[in-house]
Amino acid sequence: MALDRWIALVLLGICLAYGYAAWFTMDGSLAPFMRRNPIWPSTFPKMLSVLGIIATLFILIGAEKSGPKEADIDYRRLHEYHLGQALILLALMVVYALSLRPMGFLISTSLFLILGSFTLGERKWHIMVPVALIATVFVWYLVQEVLGIYMRPLPGFLGG
Numbered sequence: 001m002a003l004d005r006w007i008a009l010v011l012l013g014i015c016l017a018y019g020y021a022a023w024f025t026m027d028g029s030l031a032p033f034m035r036r037n038p039i040w041p042s043t044f045p046k047m048l049s050v051l052g053i054i055a056t057l058f059i060l061i062g063a064e065k066s067g068p069k070e071a072d073i074d075y076r077r078l079h080e081y082h083l084g085q086a087l088i089l090l091a092l093m094v095v096y097a098l099s100l101r102p103m104g105f106l107i108s109t110s111l112f113l114i115l116g117s118f119t120l121g122e123r124k125w126h127i128m129v130p131v132a133l134i135a136t137v138f139v140w141y142l143v144q145e146v147l148g149i150y151m152r153p154l155p156g157f158l159g160g
Helices: 003-025 032-036 043-060 075-080 083-103 105-119 125-146
Strands: none
Touching (some): 003 043, 083 105
């Protein structure tokens, strides 16, 4: 079996466990007045689990490969792929998650986007930095002002 199908099989197990939790365990602790609502806190997890199960089954039966035969990932030639970039991006994600609270959303997200695009090969700093800053401020504004979810924009010593 190809690597993508093994990954889909693992994701199918995760989606089934997530779906079980969403369908059978999340709604038991709802307050009585919330049971009459059309949308419950478990509605989005239920949709995610169903869509995940459909997507992984789609990959498992091979329906996405109806076109010309694409080259599968050859696990014997993993050294020829860009594993360094992938590992650096994973490390950047971990550092981003750990630095989000102490550095604030604006600084940590901007640095993550700039360093991530640099890792992937972008070298046009005059484009990369403004795009990262605009995207960061836009996402912060949407979450903070539109959705009303507080995110510390700056570190505590800068008034965040």
